[in-house]
Amino acid sequence: MKRLLLMLVLWAAAVLPLRAQNDDALPALVQLLGQSDDPQFQLDLLKGMSEGLKGRRGVAMPVGWEAVSAKLAKSPSAPVRELAQSLSLTFGSRAALAALRVLLADPKAEADARQQALAALLAAKDPALPATLQTLLRDAAARGSALRALASYDDARTPAAVLEVYGSLPVAERKDALNTLAARTPFAQALLAAMVSGQVPKSDLMADVVRQLRSLKNAEVNAQLEKIWGVARESGEDKLKEIAKYKTLLGAGPAGEPARGRAVFTRTCQQCHLLFGEGGKIGPDLTGSNRADLDYLLQNILDPNAVIPNDYRTSTLETKDDRSITGIVTKQDGTAVTIVTPNDTLVIPRGEVKSLTPGELSMMPEGILQALTAAEVRDLVAYLRGAAQVPLAK
Ligand code: HEC
Known part of the structure; x- marks a missing residue:
């Protein structure tokens, strides 16, 4: 009972101030972590910290973290090791990013561990990730997630890498590929050119991808679409x-x-x-x-669109690095926006949102x-x- 109370106090101490974007409580929590040898207690503290930091990137590394994370990396408890590593990422530790990239690229590692590594790298927006993801397009076990993740990066090599494997992808992953290529104007231009040349069959273009492409509001993309798909009928x-x-x-x-x-x-x-x-x-x-x-x-x-239940209205979110996302906003607060697309659920930190426009249209295209x-x-x-x-x- 006493422990429970202590935990609650600590949790409140960790989460509430961090929520308010005030990281003053971090060094004290790090110190507590260093003093404890109880994996359960460590886990509670780590959970409190990561809950409080959810959706934030580039948080300054608190004093003492390097030493404490090195100690926690040797913990007998797997959840403690994993959470400590993911917090290292939030604090921008290069060593942690590199270690996770190695795990992600390892075809012999467990599928779950690779998924978690990818989620952590994406959450930290690891700048070296696109090259790893492009290599993973040849790895059937990791390919679907790699295709979805590539939409997060404005990397000029992505369209060619995706189009090269497109013909060998199963239906579900073709959708992932199309959604990623529809996420940014330069990607979309490459996709439409591949449709004109026949590298991607025109019949693969579906209404939800067309809507995503239109949301880019690019004249050249729209003109190509009109040729390939036809005009939208509205009245x-x-x-x-x-x-x-x-x-x-x-x-x-x-x-x-x-x-x-x-x-x-x-x-x-x-x-x-x-x-x-x-x-x-x-x-x-x-x-x-x-x-x-x-x-x-x-x-x-x-x-x-004759009758649209409110839960199904689409919004369009633009990121500061020019990704456009069409989907249903399921949650938003001061820290992040959660948006569900036909093939992914994305949590975008507020600081990366350029605009969020609620739409009048149904998610049903x-x-x-x-x-x-x-x-x-x-x-x-x-x-x-x-x-x-x-x-x-x-
Ligand atoms: C991108 C996601 C998406 C795709 C693709 C999609 N739908 Fe929908 N559909 C929705 C959503 C969201 C709704 C609920 C909102 C609405 O009714 O406008 C809906 C509603 C419906 C409804 C009415 C359901 C009700 O509440 O009675 C029918 C029927 C339907 N869709 C059939 C289809 C068929 C058939 C296809 C394929 C040809 C399809 N949908 C493709 C998202 C989609």
Whole structure:
């Protein structure tokens, strides 16, 4: 009981002042860490410190930290070692950054440990990370995270490195690649050029990536998009016409094939929606929805902005180093903004945010059927209206 009380006091001492961006409490906590040999107590202190410093970068290293971190690196407790290392990163220790890069690049290290190393390096915005990430594009176990992480860096070598492996990537990682290439204007220009030359199939371009590309607000990117993708259709009247057009198309042709429709769903919808227990959670679970009703489906797919539940409104965040992120803001305070995109959850420190613009649009993209052939739309609708999961068509 006494210990619990002490812990609470210490926690409050550590967290509250740090939250207020005042790091005066740090040296005292470091001293306490140095004096204790109790791994549980050390862990509590470390947790308090890292909770208080969450989302901050470039915090000055408190006096005594080098010695204490060297001692904690030998702790029998793995969580103590890991937390101490991640705090070293927050304090900008070069040795800690280098050690983590080695761990991240090691294909024989445990997948979890590599993931944590990557998360810590990203949180510290390690300047030497892009080169490591580009090498990891050839490592199937680490490739997806490397692709997502590369969006954080304005590194001129990234587009070529990503485009080189693009053709060999599975569907989910192609999405990661496209989202990263849509995150910055120079990357987007390289992506669109690769689509024009045929290196990346035009049919891989999906509505959510198009929206991300438009959010860059670059005239050259928009002109290319118009050629490859077409113009955005906006008015309510057009929407009614589109719904009528698809109804005719679905009524007239041959019946769709659900197994092929599942493949279309995997490519175009699954990153955001659960159906039959598989998929992402950005949008509502479609399993229990009114799927069997064609009008419901067409209205929601073709006119997602008719009614937008507030939880699903998109915002566009621009970072000071010119990355654009379109997603749902799930949390924000004085320290950081948390934004969920179709393929990632990002915590951006306030100091790196150039602008955050709340949008009027749903996270469900417009024009989603525009990229599909008539046969693909029939297959997709047949799959969506089905009562149960079907095997995926090859
Ligand atoms: C980038 C993420 C994203 C993608 C991709 C996406 N959706 Fe959505 N979808 C959402 C979100 C968020 C909502 C909820 C907000 C809204 O209704 O506008 C939604 C809503 C819906 C709804 C209405 C659900 C309800 O609440 O009744 C349907 C139906 C739907 N989507 C179908 C699809 C289909 C089919 C596809 C693929 C062709 C697709 N969506 C692709 C994010 C997405």
